[in-house]
Amino acid sequence: MLARLFCRMIAMIGIVAMPPAMAEDGYDLWLRYAPAQPTAAQQISAHARTITAPGNSATIQIATAELQRGIGGMTGTTPALSDMIQQDALWLATPAASPALPVKLEGLGREGYAIRTLMLDGKAVTLIAGNSDTGVLHGVFHWLRLAQSGAALDRLDIRSTPRIGLRLLNHWDNLDGMVERGYAGQSIWDWWRLPDYKGSRYADYARANASIGINGTVLNNVNAKATSLTAPYIVKAAALADIFRPYGIKVYLSVKWTAPMELDGLKSADPLDPAVAAWWKAKADEIYRAIPDFGGFLVKANSEGQPGPQDYKRTHADGANMLAAALKPHGGIVMWRAFVYAHDNPDDRAKQAYTDFKPLDGQFADNVIVQVKNGAIDFQPREPFHPLFGAMPKTPLMMEFQITKEYLGQSTHLTYLGPLFEETLQSDTFAHGKGSTVARVIDGSLDGHRLTGIAGVANIGADRDWSGSIFNQADWYAFGRMAWNPDLTADAVAREWAALTFSPDKAVVDPVVTMMMGSREAAVDYMTPLGLAHVMGTGHHYGPAPWVSELGRPEWNPVYYHKADASGIGFDRTKSGSNAIAQYAPPIAKRLAKPGTTPERxxxxxxxxxxxDRLASGETVWDGLVHRYDRGVATVGTMRATWDSLRPLIDPERFAQTQTFLTIQQREAVWWRDASIAYFQSITKRPLPAGAAAPAHPLDWYKAQSFPYAPGNP
Incomplete structure (x- = not known):
């Protein structure tokens, strides 16, 4: 009665009363299947009165259950399963079950799918077909994505196949449950209780990944422990593989180079030692007995103190090829990371991966793929694309993005990574002239490689919302969608995610997407404007610390990267400096040789x-730097105001979390701005531009801040 009285009062004063949104905690991700508006619900029901599916494999059972769950949630009516194709049915099909399919599946591979609305024996039917059950499952998730977002379902004619073969999450999860650079709680892998206890979260994890086309997961940290390769842990990994298999997802393991020495007392880990090669062959055989479809190994070697083949004066190719030989009889692959830098290399850190790997082009076995970070330093808010892309035409290269936001505000800053992914993928390497994009390098089309891959360092943890915040889920989603099709735009993916996660209502989608699309650039402005990099706090990587200079290795110190002095700021990578620009194709190197032709970003x-010196705007570099810091802070303020305006349209729980996190983000954006300006002003000795506020505290106050228990810091 009180509720009805409240609604009458609202109507009397002329305010439109919105139906209360259901409280949510984020666990359902983009697979909420919330009740659709009446017109949309009617459309969905009209095309999915029954479901006909081929056979009864675990994958097909998952596909039909997903359709029933999704359609039931959106319409209130769960479609029945039928052996016969009926009017207005969803028909799931493979050539094995239905040889005379009315669609062509050539070119779709094992994972692709076709969706078509058609007439079959006088009946209106929506066909979801693939060459395998996995392809059908991917098609089911696509159809549900369309239904959730309110798309028209009556004239579908869709063909989709992944451009990149390996689409993997890399979990930096440790065996003790701590996640390195994880900001969403402890690891979701309960190694202590595996293999016996397998909670529902593992299947929910696989379901979420399958819905966006991810087909593999590396279970453990690249800073690996040899224990991961012992018999008890192989059995634990096998338990997870059994859960993931029906979703089309393989498991992989990171391996420690010295495992033969640590586990079985070998005197060496030299890749050219026959005893070492025999050990790895036996270990591969053991793994495949437990996990017949095991994907292979991920290796971090000779980087940040990790052991590797260079300890024995062997090359990365020597090491990778030895492991590849052990895996090849089983169809496994080696992903060899190119993230290498050494304390005894006095040259520019940004050059080291190229220097190590470029001479090895063409020397790797055909089941080895070199995994290269998007930029040459370390997942900074912005980096130019890595010069190895386009420089190793005889070697398959695999992209490595970081989904977890080690340098972009960790769990609380809304910094949508779609624009970062797009910016990198669409960068032109000029390896074979204009149009030689990074996307074409990693999808194999540029140099004719069949082994292709892309990896994302996962942002997943045991938090109820999986990723530490609702908006961090968008980065996981964007990675999966853009791994399937690297030509998707960040804006298009953001629109999908917003519609699925909140509502397809334009009144929600448009402002949410506006926030998302400006958020990463805002972070670049308040953290690392004009191409600055690596100016964060050391160790925990939380907050600003451009003043740090006392660490043992030069390249660990922020001052190494910005080189600010009385005369200016920035790292000279032209011919007069480290000449890192020479690692790019000549047209790019020529453009980067002069400040005036280098993109200001x-x-x-x-x-x-x-x-x-003057920027394109006419202002000095110092004034432009300050103005960008201010612009970043102002953008976060605008994001907060936009989010506040959406209160009536968002459920209270997710609204409150995001509102609180945006408050934190604005406070920390000001902190980044003030600390950075205080430090750089102490060097430049120039006044702030007119209208710019002085930092709230003296420089020593910012230097004194300490964070001994920051999350994700081993």
């Missing part, structure tokens, strides 16, 4: 610029 990455 990368200016200080490639050039040491005078404080009083």
């Amino acid at each position: 990368d200016l200080l990455w490639f050039h040491h610029i005078g404080w009083d």
Whole structure:
């Protein structure tokens, strides 16, 4: 009665009363299947009165259950399963079950799918077909994505196949449950209780990944423990593989190079030692007995203190090929990371991966793929694309993005990574002239490689919302969708995610997407404007610390990267400096050789610029730096105001979490801005531009901040 009285009062004063949104905690991700508006619900029901599916495999059972769950949630009516194709049915099909399919599946591979609305024996039917049950499952998730977002379902004619073969999450999860660079709680892998206890979360994890086309997962940290390869842990990994298999997902393991020495007392880990090769062959045989479809190994070697083949004066190719030989009889692959830098290399850290790997082009076995980070340093808010892309035409290269936001605000900053992914993938390497994009390098089309891959360092943890915040889920979603099709735009993916996660209502989608699409650039502005990089707090990587200079290795110190002095700021990577620009194709190197032809977003990455030099706007570098810090802070303020305006349209729980996190983000954006300006002003000795506020505290106050228990820091 009180509720009815409240609604009458609202109507009397002329305010439109919105139906209360259901409280949610984020666990359902983008697979909420919330009740659709009446017109949309009627459309869905009209095309899915029954479901006909081939056979009864575990994958097909998952596909039909997903359709029933999704359609039931959106319409209130669960479609029945039928052996016969009926009017307005969803028909799931493979050539094995239905040889005379009315669609062509050539070119779709094992994972692709076709969706078509058609007439079959006088009946209106929606066909979801694939060459395998996995392809059908991917098609089911696509159809449900369309239904949830309110798309028309009556004239579908869709063919989709993944452009990239390996689409993997890399979990930096440790055996003790801690996740390195994880900001969403402990690891979801309960190694202590595996293999016996297998909670529902593992299947929910696989379901979420299958819905966006991810087909593999590396279970453990690249800073691996040899224990991961012992018999008890192989059995635990096999238990997870059994859960993931029906979803089309394989498991992989990171391996420690010295495992033969640590586990079985070998005197060496030299890849050319026959005893070492025999050990790895026996270990591969053992793994495949437990996991017949095991994917292979991920290796971090000779980087950040990790052991590797260079300890024995062997090359990365020597090491990778030895492991590849052990895996090849089983169809396994080696993903060899190119993230290498060594304390005894005095050259520019940004050059080291290229220096190590470029001479090895063509020397790797055909089941080895080299995994390269998107940029040459370490997942910074912005980096130019890695110069190895386009420089190793005889070697398959695999992209490595970081979905977890080690340098982009960790769990609380809304910094949508879709634009970062798109910016990198669409960068032109000019390896074979214009149009030689990074996307074409990693999808194999540029150089004719069949082994192709992309990896994302996972942001998943045991938090109820999986990723530490609702908006961090968008980065997981964007990675999967853009791994399937690297030509998707960040804006299009953001629109999908917003519609699925909140509502397809434009009144929600448009402002949410506006926030998302400006958020990463805002973070670049308040953290690393004009091409600055690696100016964060060391160790925990939380917050600003451009003043740090006392760490043992030069490349661990922020001052190494910005090189600010009385004359100017920035790292000279031209011929007069480290000459890192020479690692790019000549057209790019020529453009980067001069400040005036270098994109301003990368200016200080490639050039040491005078404080009083002029930017394209006419303002000095110092004034432009300050204005960008201010712009970043102002953008976060606008994001907060936009989110506040959406209160009536978002459920209270997710609204409150995001509102709180945006408050944190604005406070920390100001902190980044003030600390950075205080430090750089102490060097440049120039006044702030007119209208710019002075930092709230003296520089020593910012230097004194300490965070001994920051999450994700081993």
